Each structure stands twice: as structure tokens, then as C-alpha cells.
Amino acid sequence: MSRLNGKTAVVTGGATGIGFAAAKRFVDEGAFVFIFGRRQEALDKALKDLGSNARAVKGSVSDLEDLDRLYAAVKAERGSLDIVLANAGTGSQLALGKITVEHCDEAYETNVKGTLFTVQKALPLMGKGGSIxxxxxxxxxxxxxxxxxxxxxxAALRNFARSxxxxLKGTGIRVNVLSPGPTATELAKEALGEEGQKVFASMNPLQRMADPSEIGAVAAFLASDDSSFMTASEVAVDGGLAQI
Incomplete structure (x- = not known):
């Protein structure tokens, strides 16, 4: 398939898991991809698999100067940007009564503030036909x-897309949410273990974990013109977990 021929994409959290799977699918469909992440070793490994149509920039979405470096690299090499997958995120299981200010800051710095500025700083490089x-x-x-x-x-990201x-009216840029459910990423394997994954998998009607490539396939759909009349939408790729 070549739905993304000639397009330039940024994928944050792109070295592993869902981000890497999406980046790989984007490259396979013809895009030139910049992956962004905090661990140089993981970025280097990802680049070996992604090939010559990928670049890596080390940094954190919670650091605005790092984001500036990312988009400066995109502008210098490609001039413009068509696709932004704001994928970087963090989280852990914390019961009410156990949450600290530090936990709150970490979650919102990355998941909310990081997503906000990933998108906002990309906009000067984007134009009609762009997909966020x-x-x-x-x-x-x-x-x-x-x-x-x-x-x-x-949940904040769902409202970001609506707002x-x-x-973005009049710009021709679309923004949608991709919402995975239980996915067999490296992080899930480490956090849940084999038995934990079995329990998590049993909670959805398909009774299995998604492979990251299944999420990447839907990201490619949202990045492409196949979803050209979609904006402010949420696409659930969760085996039905949150749907019934």
C-alpha cells in the first residue's frame, strides 16, 4: 500500500510499542517519519528497523525546547509536515488516597501538556490535508x-480533539483520537507479566491482547485520505472493552 506516499510524519513515543508500530506502518505506506523519544538506545534500535525514510530526535514532550528541536529538524529536512501522531504518554495504577502531587504532575506534564504542545508547535508546518x-x-x-x-x-485528549x-476550521487540518485497549507492548509485558496479560485480555469480547501492529494499521487509516471526512472523532481499537 502507498496511501502516505510523499507525506512527512512525526510520531512521539515512536521508538517502542504502539508508536513504533505506527511509525513502521507509516514508512511501509510511503511516509518519511521522524520518531521522537527519551531513550537514545531505543531510538537507535528503531531506526535500524525503520530504514532510510526515518529520522530520530531525542527528547521529551514535556520539554518545550526539545519539541522546538524536533520541529526545527523537520523543517530543515522536509520543509513541511502532514501527520502528527501525538502518542507519548505515561501512567501507573494509583488508588485514590495514594496519589501524590508528583504523580499528578508527571501524568499531566506528559499526557496533557505534552500532547498540547506537541500539536501546537506542529501547526506552523502543517496545512490543508494535515492529520493530527x-x-x-x-x-x-x-x-x-x-x-x-x-x-x-x-479523557482530556478526547475533549482536545473536539475543541x-x-x-482548526478553515485550515483543512483534521484531528482525531485513536483509543487502544489492551495491547501487547513491551511496557504491558513488563508491568503485567504473563498472567496479568491473560486477565486483562479476558476482559474484552475478543478475549485477547491487540498486537501493536493492529493499532498502527488504524493510525495509518487516520493519517491517510481514507479518513478525509473525519475530524473530532474517536476511533476505539480496544476489542470492544469500552464499548459494551
Whole structure:
């Protein structure tokens, strides 16, 4: 497939997991991709797999100077930008009564502030036909023990898309939310272990974890002109977890 031929994309949190799977799918469909992340070793490994149509910039979405460096690199090499997948995020299970200011700051610095400025700083490089994709979560819809802080930060992204679609009227730039459910990323494997993944998988009607490539496929759809009449939408790729 070549739906993204000639397009330039940025993927934050692009070295591993869903971000890497999306970056790989973008490259496979013809895009030139800049991946952005905090760990140089992971970025280097990802670049080996992505090939010559990818670049890596090290930094954090919570650091505005790092984001400036990212977009300066995009402008210098490509001149403009067509796709932004604001995927970088963080979170942990914290029950009410155990949450500290530091936990709150970390979640909102990355998931909310980081997403906001990832998008806002990209806009000068984007134009008609541009696609902004925010990585939400099934947790933004459902409630679960200990997930209040993370879930609230992801729910904020759903409203960002609704509000920004209004702000972007007349620009030809679309903004949508991609909301995965249980996905077999490296992080999930480390955090849940084999038994924990089985329990998590059993909670959705398909009774399995998604492969990151399945999420990446939907990201490519939202990035492409196949979704040209979609904005302010949320696409759930969660095995039905938050739908029934």
C-alpha cells in the first residue's frame, strides 16, 4: 500500500510499542517519519528497523525546547509536515488516597501538556490535508480501580480533539483520537507479566491482547485520505472493552 506516499510524519513515543508500530506502518505506506523519544538506545534500535525514510530526535514532550528541536529538524529536512501522531504518554495504577502531587504532575506534564504542545508547535508546518492523531485510551471512557489519574488525563485528549476541530476550521487540518485497549507492548509485558496479560485480555469480547501492529494499521487509516471526512472523532481499537 502507498496511501502516505510523499507525506512527512512525526510520531512521539515512536521508538517502542504502539508508536513504533505506527511509525513502521507509516514508512511501509510511503511516509518519511521522524520518531521522537527519551531513550537514545531505543531510538537507535528503531531506526535500524525503520530504514532510510526515518529520522530520530531525542527528547521529551514535556520539554518545550526539545519539541522546538524536533520541529526545527523537520523543517530543515522536509520543509513541511502532514501527520502528527501525538502518542507519548505515561501512567501507573494509583488508588485514590495514594496519589501524590508528583504523580499528578508527571501524568499531566506528559499526557496533557505534552500532547498540547506537541500539536501546537506542529501547526506552523502543517496545512490543508494535515492529520493530527492523539493517542487516547479505552481508560478514558471506562472506570477501573486505581486508574483515575491516568484515565482523566486520557479523557482530556478526547475533549482536545473536539475543541481543536473547532479551532482548526478553515485550515483543512483534521484531528482525531485513536483509543487502544489492551495491547501487547513491551511496557504491558513488563508491568503485567504473563498472567496479568491473560486477565486483562479476558476482559474484552475478543478475549485477547491487540498486537501493536493492529493499532498502527488504524493510525495509518487516520493519517491517510481514507479518513478525509473525519475530524473530532474517536476511533476505539480496544476489542470492544469500552464499548459494551
Amino acid at each position: 492523531i492523539l493517542t487516547g485510551s479505552s481508560a478514558g471512557t471506562t472506570g477501573a480501580p486505581g486508574m483515575g489519574l491516568y484515565s482523566a488525563s486520557k 481543536w476541530a473547532e479551532d
